[in-house]
Every structure is written in structure tokens, then in C-alpha cells.
Amino acid sequence: MSNEAYCASLLREHDRNRWLANLFAPAEHRRGLNALYAFNSEIERIRDMVSEPLPGEVRLQWWRDLLEGQARGHVSGHPVASELLAAVDRYHLPVSALATLIDAHTHDLYDDLLQSIGDLEGYCGEAYSSLFRLASLILADGGDPGSADLAGHAGVAYGIASLMKQAARHAARGQIFVPADLVLKHGMAREDLLNGRNTEEMRAMFAELAGVARHHLDTAEQLLPAAPVTVAPAYIGLGLVDPLLRRMARPGFDRFRHEADLPQWRSQWHLWRFSRKLR
Incomplete structure (x- = not known):
């Protein structure tokens, strides 16, 4: 191979x-x-x-x-x-952008809680926004495509949605990506997330987190029309954020019991549909 x-x-x-x-x-x-x-x-x-x-x-x-x-x-x-x-x-x-991505994932090796929503946004900026930015550089054939703000918001939206759908897997290995201030605000404890208790407080906490993701998604979609058409394919993955958030917000959905990710055929359809918006 x-x-x-x-x-x-x-x-x-x-x-x-x-x-x-x-x-x-x-x-x-x-x-x-x-x-x-x-x-x-x-x-x-x-x-x-x-x-x-x-x-x-x-x-x-x-x-x-x-x-x-x-x-x-x-x-x-x-x-x-x-x-x-x-x-x-x-x-x-x-190379500095690639090194920043590596440094961001150092956090993944430990079980330390991010302290605030701002810290979570910063983590997603380094771990996910950098990917959107680097992909844009590739599609611009090494030129400067601009659109740094777009990459920033896109990465935070995609990153939070991705972390939310992996909550059960993270909890199984003793890791939590929900910020400490949000956990405390909703009267939760670390053990509640690690044990996967799908309480009303848990659902409210994840709903607020989804609201942060949606804010960044909306901003990214507002910025997309101004981006060079050559870099648009870098952002097709954004087409999965809204369907993921909607799936996890369904009544009765338990992220610790139910599959959060979309079936492949639905992912393909949403990606194709979003690609039509970028033309």
C-alpha cells in the first residue's frame, strides 16, 4: 500500500x-x-x-x-x-500551526477539567480551528486564503459538537470536556458525568453547551459567503454540526446509552446538501 x-x-x-x-x-x-x-x-x-x-x-x-x-x-x-x-x-x-495542534492534544492525556467556556473555546480553537485553517491553505495551493475568523468559529462549533457526541467514550476513560463552571452552574458533580446519569440537570447542561456550539456555527455560516470559493470544501464538515446537535437534543436521547453519531448514509447526505450551499 x-x-x-x-x-x-x-x-x-x-x-x-x-x-x-x-x-x-x-x-x-x-x-x-x-x-x-x-x-x-x-x-x-x-x-x-x-x-x-x-x-x-x-x-x-x-x-x-x-x-x-x-x-x-x-x-x-x-x-x-x-x-x-x-x-x-x-x-x-x-509548522507553528501544526505544533499548536499537537500542544492542544497534550490536554487529552490527562483528566484535568477545563475551567470555563472560554477555556473550552480556546482548546477547540487550537485543536479544531487550526485544522480548518490548514485545510484552507491546502485548497488555496499554499496561498493566503484569509478567512481566519471563519476558521476560528468553524473550529469551535465543530469541536464542541464532536466532543459532545463522544461524552460517553470520554467518561469511560475518566475524562470530561464539559467546563467546570458549567458543571457547577447546573449543580452537577464530576462523578455524575463519569457515571453517565442522564438527569434533568445533565440535559440542561449539555443544552447550554450546544447553544455555545450553535452560536459559533451561526457566525461561521454568516462568514462563509465572503470566503474564497476555492477554500469552501474545507468547511463542508460544518454540514454535520446542526444535524448532530439536533440528534442529541431529541426528547429521550441519552448520550450515555444511545449512539450520538449519524449513520453514514445520513452523514453523506448532509455533507452533499451543505456542499450545494457553498457553490
Whole structure:
């Protein structure tokens, strides 16, 4: 399997929604996008691959060293690393933005609570908005596409929705992404989230969190028409945010008992529908 095919396969297995969204991008830039998102998938999955933070820190440092040209071992033997470096070279991707993404996911290795909504927005900005920004650079063939504000709001909306749908998986490993101030505001305790108690207070808390995501989604959609048409495919994934939020807001929905993600056929339909709005 070629490095290019490996990245596409990894993405299809571990981040199918982004893989599907990439199908709407121009063919000549799909390889770069797959490399970027495969790298992100490698970083996101580190928490699931280690039993304690230190080995995770070591893995993250390897990626930092790679970007700085100091990685040990044969990088050519790592398909994702090889493809990422090729994309960085072709599209002049800023290494600082990739390093920021790595640093953001250091938080994932620990069980510390984010303290406020602002902290959560900051985390999503570094972990998700940076991806929208980097994807835009790829689609602009390395040029400056502008639209930094768009990437910022898009990342926070997509990030919060993604974290909400993974609440059960995070709780199972002792991790919570709901900010501490929101937990306290609704009279909840950390143990309530870890034990998955689907109380009225829990539903109200997640409804408020969804409201934050929707605010950023609405702002991003207002900014989208002003973005260059060449970078529009970078934002097709936004088409899944509203359906996800609606699914999780249904009466009787229990995020700790029910599947939060959309079926693949529905994801494909929503992505296609959103792509029509971007033309």
C-alpha cells in the first residue's frame, strides 16, 4: 500500500466524516488533505493507545521533533509522517500551526477539567480551528486564503459538537470536556458525568453547551459567503454540526446509552446538501 493510500485508509477507518468530506474537494488537493487529517487522527488517538500520560507525551514529542527536522528513526518508514512532510513542503504549511495542534492534544492525556467556556473555546480553537485553517491553505495551493475568523468559529462549533457526541467514550476513560463552571452552574458533580446519569440537570447542561456550539456555527455560516470559493470544501464538515446537535437534543436521547453519531448514509447526505450551499 502506498503512503497516500495508507493515509486515506486510516482516515476512512478512524475519521470517516472527514474522509467523506474530502471527497468533495478537488482531486489535486485530496492527497494533502488526507495527509493533514491522518496526522490529526494519529494525534487524537494517542490517549487511546497509552495507559498513562508519559508514553503519550513521548509520542507527541516525536511529532514535534519531526516537524522541527529532529525526529529519530527513518521517517520514510512512517506513511503518515512522510505524507505530512510532503504536504508541508508543497503547500508551505506553517509548522507553528501544526505544533499548536499537537500542544492542544497534550490536554487529552490527562483528566484535568477545563475551567470555563472560554477555556473550552480556546482548546477547540487550537485543536479544531487550526485544522480548518490548514485545510484552507491546502485548497488555496499554499496561498493566503484569509478567512481566519471563519476558521476560528468553524473550529469551535465543530469541536464542541464532536466532543459532545463522544461524552460517553470520554467518561469511560475518566475524562470530561464539559467546563467546570458549567458543571457547577447546573449543580452537577464530576462523578455524575463519569457515571453517565442522564438527569434533568445533565440535559440542561449539555443544552447550554450546544447553544455555545450553535452560536459559533451561526457566525461561521454568516462568514462563509465572503470566503474564497476555492477554500469552501474545507468547511463542508460544518454540514454535520446542526444535524448532530439536533440528534442529541431529541426528547429521550441519552448520550450515555444511545449512539450520538449519524449513520453514514445520513452523514453523506448532509455533507452533499451543505456542499450545494457553498457553490
